[in-house]
Amino acid sequence: MESAVTRGVGPPDGGYGWFIVLATFLVFGLTFGVIKSFGVFYVEIHRYFATTATGTSWITSISIATVHIGAPVGAAMSACVGHRAVVMLGGLLSSVGMVAGAYAQNLLQLYITVGFLTGFGYALTWTPTVAMLGCYFEKRRPMANALASAGECIITFLFTPFFQLLVDEYSWRGAMLVLGAVQLNLCVCGALLRPLSNLAEKHPTEGDRLEEMSQTHMDPERANIRSQSLRSKVLHYVDYTLIANPHFMLYSMFGVFAALGFFAPALFLVPYARSQGIEEYQAAALMSISAALDLSGRLLFGWVANLRLVQTIHQLTVTVILLGVVLLLCPLASTFTQLAAFSASYGLVFGATVSIHITVLAEVVGVSRLGSALGFFMLIRSSGGLLGPPIAGFFIDKMGNYSTGFLMAGVALILSALFLLLLHHMTRRGRDTQLQAKGSSSAAEKNNEDPE
Secondary structure (H helix, E strand, C coil): CCCCCCCCCCCCCCCCHHHHHHHHHHHHHHHHHHHHHCHHHHHHHHHHCCCCHHHHHHHHHHHHHHHHHCHHHHHHHHHHHCHHHHHHHHHHHHHHHHHHHCCCCCHHHHHHHHHHHHHHHHHHHHHHHHHHHHHHCCCCHHHHHHHHHHHHHHHHHHHHHHHHHHHHHHHHHHHHHHHHHHCCHHHHHHHCCCCCCCCCCCCCCHHHHHHHHHHHHHCHHHHHHHHHHHHHHHHHHCCHHHHHCHHHHHHHHHHHHHHHHHCHHHHHHHHHHHHCCCCHHHHHHHHHHHHHHHHHHHHHHHHHHHHCCCCHHHHHHHHHHHHHHHHHCHHHCCCHHHHHHHHHHHHHHHHHHHCCHHHHHHHHHCHHHHHHHHHHHHHHHHHHHHHHHHHHHHHHHHHCCCHHHHHHHHHHHHHHHHHHHHHHHHHHHHHHHHHHHHHHHHHHHHHHHCCC
């Protein structure tokens, strides 16, 4: 049974919240950090099964899409049975999926195990953990999100050469077995998620239900109250009214196009370097360089966002456009030095982007709806995560060059920035309308007070 701790009305912005940051740090690393490091496995699996770039990329894309599609399930389950139990279950599923994938005999089995089962485990761990982090922090939320998401960079930095070493020593199957064991640490992350409040929901007994039903038949007004209560409970678990929120839907469309470009570069960077004649450990080192600068970008620009010098949506728009431009320049790099410079630039701007996109989502919908908003945002964004790597793989197969995958990702990211510009315009117009209405109301009240 989860122990609760009594806090003040507002988020503590510290205290045990730093343990929540630590748990979220590890969850980011053991989920999206592993996905970003999977390029090492991609090369070996592509060679072992002698398949196309598109076919191999489906493993990662199915995993990414399942994380997104399963996010609302994770949010609803955590609201129902608690964050801790859901995250620990997700950690167990992630481990089982990776271990089962080590024994796969064809790509279809890898799609089911590493793609679907591990991806669903990631969904059950990531969404509740990030939602709880948002509950523990308010004033320091941008910095807390930046520190937590840094786990993705640090573990990518460490795991990419580690995976290459495991593959060389034990083959890709043995490396997956080790990775499955490592991912059991997600269960430890779940154990750290102590609930913020000791206010527990009151679960009615069978007698209470019978009494309520008898009173409902006697009093239509009570039936209406019961209906409103049921609706409130449903909204507590899954806030479906977000779909009717135009600001949220615009931000979700940004997420779809951004997801088309977010995941393909990390998957294809190592294969692209190998195709340019870079030896395997140098190719793996490119991901470590990217991860190191990714960490710097998250911390630096998370700190900048925390200062509130500019609106976070402005900061996000600029970094997304810069990220797209960097990806469009990738085909110009062919030597290790040039690819290292590209990896550093890509990592820095990528870190600047992801350090604040959750903060912007919280500003769009409000903290009270962040749990459901994260679930729906991930669900809608899943189409981009599912199609991004295979579309890039399709262009690679047709053109015979890995650089075309980076061009596709760059174009998708620049298009995603258009939705951020539309969102900012809609928000500013709504604010101006409210100010005009408030000014008109004040003028009318003043005229009413003045008899002349």
